[in-house]
Amino acid sequence: MTVPKIRIRGLCKSFGSKRVLDGIDLDVEAGTSMVVIGGSGSGKSVLLRCILGLIEPDAGRIEIDGVDVIERSRAEQDAIRARIGMLFQAGALFDSLSVWENVAFGLLAGRGARRMSRDAARVRAGEVLAQVGLDPSVGDLAPAELSGGMQKRVGLARAIAATPEILFFDEPTTGLDPIMGAVIDGLIVDCVKRLGSTAIAITHDMASATRIGDRAAMLYQGRLVWQGAAGELLDSGNPLVDQFTHGRREGPIGMELRR
Secondary structure (H helix, E strand, C coil): CCCCCEEEEEEEEEECCEEEEEEEEEEECCCCEEEEECCCCCCHHHHHHHHHCCCCCCEEEEEECCEECCCCCHHHHHHHHCCEEEECCCCCCCCCCCHHHHHCHHHHHCCHHHCCCHHHHHHHHHHHHHHCCCCHHHHHCCHHHCCHHHHHHHHHHHHHCCCCCEEEEECCCCCCCHHHHHHHHHHHHHHHHHHCCEEEEECCCHHHHHHHCCEEEEEECCEEEEEEEHHHHHHCCCHHHHHHHHCCCCCCCCCCCCC
């Protein structure tokens, strides 16, 4: 039996009395893209941060290639997570660094054989900028000189610079117009296929979800309420998923009132 690239079992996380993740079970097969959808506050970002090790879960297992990451030493966790690339929602570029230094940040900060000289890292930055449709000369600019769409491309270039086995995308099309959103989605699909990577994306952009996902899952009230092919998102037969994907006011999902 093939071991999933990422396997999550019984994952739980609470903040005070608020249970954000309530027993999540999820498999992501090697070389495939999983899209996780859900409303604001449904736990999508917390799930991603738990896998990345930015948040420690209260219970459960997170396995990468069959290895439980949570139970490993910090050094072992760092080695595993060095194989992961991340595109952050707002780009998260460093204002004090040039574009090429942002792209090569992980290469310059790596340890041992993974660390590159500045000259080699600059060459690699130019290569990956070209892969996301930007001229290498953009590398000399400051992030503030770029449009939102260009900043997102730079963030994608940084995510793929070290040829990661796993890629995470946090709301990759937020803040972009529909055309630029489609461009970014196309670049994501191309990069994932070129690298042969396994990907997880979180989004509430349904057009983006169906473009970049092979499989999809929906989070609601801390639980995965549906999993299936991404192409079935708009016709899932699940009342919760149907209301969310079609943006209907009426349905089983009600507006949560803050008391």
